[in-house]
Amino acid sequence: MPCIEEVNEKRTINNILQMKIALNILLTLAAIGLIYLLVESIRKPINFTETRDLREEFVRERLTQAAELQKVYKSLRGNYAESYDSLKYALTNDTFLVDKVIGDKYDTTTQVKIVQIKFPAKDSLLSMIKKKKPNMTIDEFFDFVSTVPFSEGKKFYIKRSEAIVEGTDSMMTSTFEIGTTIGTYLSEFDSASHVIYDPEYNPNELRKVGDLYKPSTNGNW
Structure with a gap:
């Protein structure tokens, strides 16, 4: 029968072994945690940058197409639209008046006539849609262009104003801004935690096309 000393010695050895096992487990968990933190510290800025760049492309695409629609509207109405409904109505119902010259203006023996021919603006709109988004209807295209991607259905704002033409004192021209x-x-990227990846990141900054205060159809990117 083992003596008390032997029993105590075995218990001590078992306790030491259990402590070593527990310590090894803790060290392993700590190492895994450190590896995870290291991977996250590398992954987060990469994910932020890649996500931002990808979404910027989609936003710029829609803003650029909206600016093209505004240009067509201005050629029809002489100013820019103040809403997407106005854009859609004009581009589906208005007509272009194009001058056609009949006769040779360099031939003095004949009389030259200039007649105006009407072309439906809808034809130009459908041509644009066929080129940009061939599988979309007119309604689907306007919904696509007016909706901010990755925003759960939020819409781009659209505004119209007037500004002085550069180089003149008082000549005014129509301006617009969409953004x-x-x-x-x-x-999902708040400025407080992601500013370390891009010190200039500001979620309140505008991404827009056009300018209310000067004639422009360019984007601010």
């Missing part, structure tokens, strides 16, 4: 805040399509 949204960057945070609208990057809602």
